[in-house]
Amino acid sequence: xxxxxxxxxxxxxxxxxxxxxxxxxxxxxxxxxxxxxxxxxxxxxxxxxxxxxxxxxxxxxxxxxxxxxxxxxxxxxxxxxxxxxxxxxxxxxxxxxxxxxxxxxxxxxxxxxxxxxxxxxxxxxxxxxxxxxxxxxxxxxxxxxxxxxxxxxxxxxxxxxxxxxxxxxxxxxxxxxxxxxxxxxxxxxxxxxxxxxxxxxxxxxxxxxxxxxxxxxxxxxxxxxxxxxxxxxxxxxxxxxxxxxxxxxxxxxxxxxxxxxxxxxxxxxxxxxxxxxxxxxxxxxxxxxxxxxxxxxxxxxxxxxxxxxxxxxxxxxxxxxxxxxxxxxxxxxxxxxxxxxxxxxxxxxxxxxxxxxxxxxxxxxxxxxxxxxxxxxxxxxxxxxxxxxxxxxxxxxxxxxxxxxxxxxxxxxxxxxxxxxxxxxxxxxxxxxxxxxxxxxxxxxxxxxxxxxxxxxxxxxxxxxxxxxxxxxxxxxxxxxxxxxxxxxxxxxxxxxxxxxxxxxxxxxxxxxxxxxxxxxxxxxxxxxxxxxxxxxxxxxxxxxxxxxxxxxxxxxxxxxxxxxxxxxxxxxxxxxxxxxxxxxxxxxxxxxxxxxxxxxxxxxxxxxxxxxxxxxxxxxxxxxxxxxxxxxxxxxxxxxxxxxxxxxxxxxxxxxxxxxxxxxxxxxxxxxxxxxxxxxxxxxxxxxxxxxxxxxxxxxxxxxxxxxxxxxxxxxxxxxxxxxxxxxxxxxxxxxxxxxxxxxxxxxxxxxxx
Numbered sequence: 001x002x003x004x005x006x007x008x009x010x011x012x013x014x015x016x017x018x019x020x021x022x023x024x025x026x027x028x029x030x031x032x033x034x035x036x037x038x039x040x041x042x043x044x045x046x047x048x049x050x051x052x053x054x055x056x057x058x059x060x061x062x063x064x065x066x067x068x069x070x071x072x073x074x075x076x077x078x079x080x081x082x083x084x085x086x087x088x089x090x091x092x093x094x095x096x097x098x099x100x101x102x103x104x105x106x107x108x109x110x111x112x113x114x115x116x117x118x119x120x121x122x123x124x125x126x127x128x129x130x131x132x133x134x135x136x137x138x139x140x141x142x143x144x145x146x147x148x149x150x151x152x153x154x155x156x157x158x159x160x161x162x163x164x165x166x167x168x169x170x171x172x173x174x175x176x177x178x179x180x181x182x183x184x185x186x187x188x189x190x191x192x193x194x195x196x197x198x199x200x201x202x203x204x205x206x207x208x209x210x211x212x213x214x215x216x217x218x219x220x221x222x223x224x225x226x227x228x229x230x231x232x233x234x235x236x237x238x239x240x241x242x243x244x245x246x247x248x249x250x251x252x253x254x255x256x257x258x259x260x261x262x263x264x265x266x267x268x269x270x271x272x273x274x275x276x277x278x279x280x281x282x283x284x285x286x287x288x289x290x291x292x293x294x295x296x297x298x299x300x301x302x303x304x305x306x307x308x309x310x311x312x313x314x315x316x317x318x319x320x321x322x323x324x325x326x327x328x329x330x331x332x333x334x335x336x337x338x339x340x341x342x343x344x345x346x347x348x349x350x351x352x353x354x355x356x357x358x359x360x361x362x363x364x365x366x367x368x369x370x371x372x373x374x375x376x377x378x379x380x381x382x383x384x385x386x387x388x389x390x391x392x393x394x395x396x397x398x399x400x401x402x403x404x405x406x407x408x409x410x411x412x413x414x415x416x417x418x419x420x421x422x423x424x425x426x427x428x429x430x431x432x433x434x435x436x437x438x439x440x441x442x443x444x445x446x447x448x449x450x451x452x453x454x455x456x457x458x459x460x461x462x463x464x465x466x467x468x469x470x471x472x473x474x475x476x477x478x479x480x481x482x483x484x485x486x487x488x489x490x491x492x493x494x495x496x497x498x499x500x501x502x503x504x505x506x507x508x509x510x511x512x513x514x515x516x517x518x519x520x521x522x523x524x525x526x527x528x529x530x531x532x533x534x535x536x537x538x539x540x541x542x543x544x545x546x547x548x549x550x551x552x553x554x555x556x557x558x559x560x561x562x563x564x565x566x567x568x569x570x571x572x573x574x575x576x577x578x579x580x581x582x583x584x585x586x587x588x589x590x591x592x593x594x595x596x597x598x599x600x601x602x603x604x605x606x607x608x609x610x611x612x613x614x615x616x617x618x619x620x621x622x623x624x625x626x627x628x629x630x631x632x633x634x635x636x637x638x639x640x641x642x643x644x645x646x647x648x649x650x651x652x653x654x655x656x657x658x659x660x661x662x663x664x665x666x667x668x669x670x671x672x673x674x675x676x677x678x679x680x681x682x683x684x685x686x687x688x689x690x691x692x693x694x695x696x697x698x699x700x701x702x703x704x705x706x707x708x709x710x711x712x713x714x715x716x717x718x719x720x721x722x723x724x725x726x727x728x729x730x731x732x733x734x735x736x737x738x739x740x741x742x743x744x745x746x747x748x749x750x751x752x753x754x755x
Contacts, residue, residue: 052459053252058240059221060086061259062108062115069111071207073169073194075118083107083118086255089228089237092244094539094572096491100237102201104147106226112263115213119147119204121167121228126199131231131619133648135170135683137712138185142574143618143648145231146172147204150248152223153215154305156389156419157251160223161189161213167202168651169195170686175347176249178425181454181464182350186343190270190715190752211268211754214304214387225254231619234539234574245460245489245528268301272716274750276315281743296750297341306386311341311398314378315748316368324695324704326660326675328594328633330515330560337364345385348394349415351429351452351466352485356548357500357520359481361450361468362413362431363512367398370406377401381411391418391425407438411510424455431510446509447471461488470507479506481513483520494526501553518559519551542568542578561585566611573617580611586634595699597671598664600634607632621649636666654681673699687712701732717751 065079085107089100103122110116123129133143148164160176171193175184192207215222226239227248242253273296279289295313302308316339337343342364353359368378381398394415402408410433417427428451435444452466465484472478483500504517526544534541548562566580586605593599609631616623627642640663646656660675679693692707705725712718727741 058255059258060084060255062110062257064261065109065111069116069207071192071194071205073196073203073205075203075205079109080107080118083109086239089239090241091235091237092241093236096244097241101233101235102230104228106239108257110260114207114209117149117206120201121147121204122201126201127197129232130167130197132166132168132651133619134654134681135168135651135686136681136689137170138172139166139170141229145229147228150225150254152251153213154389155216155220155223157223158419159387160249160251162249163191163206163208165193165195165204165206167195167197168686169193177347178454179246179250182347182352184347186346188716192715210262211301215262216389217262217264221256221258222260223251223254224257234572243491245491265304269755270299271753272297272750274315274748276746276748278744278746305388309344309383312380314341324675324697326595326662326673326699330592345383348385348392349413349429351450352454352464353483356498356522357483358512358514359468359483359500359502360511361429361448361508362510366510367411368400376406402436402438407435407441409433409435426453433510448508448510460490473505473507477505479503481506492528496524498522504554517553519553522548537572539570539572542570558587560587574619575615575617577614580613582609582611584609595673605634622647633664636664639663652683696729698730701728701730703727703729715752720748722746
């Protein structure tokens with residue numbers, strides 16, 4: 001059957017269903033919009049505040065310095081005193097358009113080597129007013145005070161780098177494209193920070209080497225904005241305010257940084273060699289002899305916009321391990337990439353797959369894993385990325401080893417993305433994989449191609465989508481897939497529609513897909529309601545209506561449906577609670593087992609579940625989150641409770657324990673499972689930290705321990721000491737099928753040399 005006839009049949013057979021769904025959502029939209037319009041215009045006209053970008057952007061000046069700068073957080077060099085400052089931040093939350101409750105000032109200096117930012121962050125309570133609950137890099141925004149700067153050095157308003165710092169000096173950085181259409185939060189840059197806390201607030205000194213930044217040498221001012229989060233009162237403010245529906249990365253609302261004279265490109269080569277020593281034990285007193293290996297990574301910035309990376313004998317011993325989950329759905333679980341080489345510039349290879357229904361033509365976690373999911377050594381690879389105001393061009397080749405069971409494989413990726421106009425882009429992705437023969441399996445070639453695009457309609461609406469095709473399978477059938485995401489966001493309402501489809505033969509051997517032969521549709525409406533009658537301790541309400549409908553693409557039969565309605569109650573201190581009512585429809589063509597001891601027979605099921613979610617103030621020394629649900633689950637009932645309790649009496653220590661409990665009962669049987677995860681972090685300072693967490697999964701009957709010590713002795717140069725342990729528990733540990741306890745001790749030393 002052709003794709004046109006399938007689509008026509010679908011529209012004919014499902015027109016009434018779609019019409020009813022649209023009528024429901026349009027009615028809800030009208031009610032929510034009318035209520036919020038009346039309430040906000042009667043009681044809160046200020047919150048309507050900012051709608052469109054200012055016609056004239058505010059400017060500030062950077063000042064050149066010849067003084068030797070000490071990055072110590074003191075801001076006592078004479079150059080800081082003479083540099084012009086910007087102040088008068090405006091609130092984004094909770095009162096859009098109102099002057100900030102706190103004074104913040106920022107100055108900018110530069111020399112031939114670095115770009116410098118100096119913040120004075122006033123707080124009348126001094127140290128007592130500071131809220132920092134963790135010293136880890138890539139800290140959680142919702143639990144800490146911090147200040148930050150966003151830079152648009154390519155002058156396109158769409159390519160932004162963001163640097164932020166807490167009062168204790170821990171750093172976080174990210175790359176953002178098109179105000180969050182694509183974000184690389186795992187990007188790590190070379191930059192220095194120091195802070196000093198005083199009775200009147202705190203100061204922050206930031207030094208960013210020119211070599212870290214990608215910029216245009218055209219003499220034009222850079223886009224810039226500064227922002228602050230004061231966690232004690234949960235206030236967000238910015239130098240140039242933006243609508244709270246967006247973020248500080250929407251540079252059309254930012255200012256301009258003038259008088260910068262960055263140096264012309266210089267030779268910029270970074271080498272990160274490493275040495276690793278590890279030993280394993282699979283039985284008591286049976287430690288293998290330590291094994292030492294060498295390898296490393298290198299980066300060559302050919303120009304400010306073109307970077308080449310290479311890796312040899314790649315090692316990921318220090319990477320965070322995956323957090324286990326109890327998957328009660330019929331879709332595969334998507335685990336994010338955690339390995340640093342692949343995290344660098346990862347966003348350039350993305351095609352914007354919406355969460356909830358993942359279609360990733362290229363997903364780097366397929367590299368370094370066998371078809372069975374076991375780790376495979378990566379011998380080496382290279383990547384080149386060119387980014388400028390017009391778009392990006394990238395290519396990557398990686399080779400993984402093999403053995404008697406799994407063939408070696410070579411992956412090749414090519415990516416082209418071009419900006420179209422001021423708000424759109426279009427891209428192409430091509431990925432190939434070659435599996436070499438190894439005496440057991442024959443040579444195999446496979447590939448996938450994708451075409452994707454993004455555009456914005458006015459200030460508030462956007463559309464992105466992708467179509468993809470995989471190479472023919474053994475029966476000669478090609479696979480097809482695609483997705484789209486249409487959304488409009490204002491200060492009072494979010495409306496979105498996500499959809500996707502995969503054919504039976506869609507098999508991206510270089511990527512990830514939630515499932516095949518599926519048609520997925522998910523509309524959503526979420527309001528932001530701030531009526532004048534609400535209590536002062538409540539910031540806003542978020543009423544929501546969300547649906548997910550999945551069909552079997554080849555037959556158009558309904559596989560499952562999901563409709564929920566809830567109201568978020570968001571408190572001024574960041575606490576959140578919401579009641580949630582869900583209606584499920586499940587159509588099983590064959591039986592399946594979501595967890596051990598539970599088998600769901602084929603059939604059609606409809607059931608209702610009630611959910612209650614509550615989380616306390618995450619900036620407090622002790623915080624908690626609980627999610628409790630009860631109701632039907634296919635042919636039986638399910639009671640589930642997930643609880644997390646976190647204690648952080650100061651920034652140097654964090655302890656937490658998370659527990660998930662599921663009780664299945666009815667239909668003549670009962671089953672229970674637990675997932676328990678205690679963890680701890682001790683931070684001597686932002687650069688010397690020790691972490692440990694344990695995962696006990698009664699369904700998998702396995703316990704996993706990961707402990708790690710890390711010392712960043714200079715920017716992006718580390719010493720790691722890692723202990724991993726995995727052992728069977730429960731009935732599996734007592735059965736003949738038990739696997740030996742696996743233990744591993746790893747010491748890794750990696751250092752950065754820049755030329």
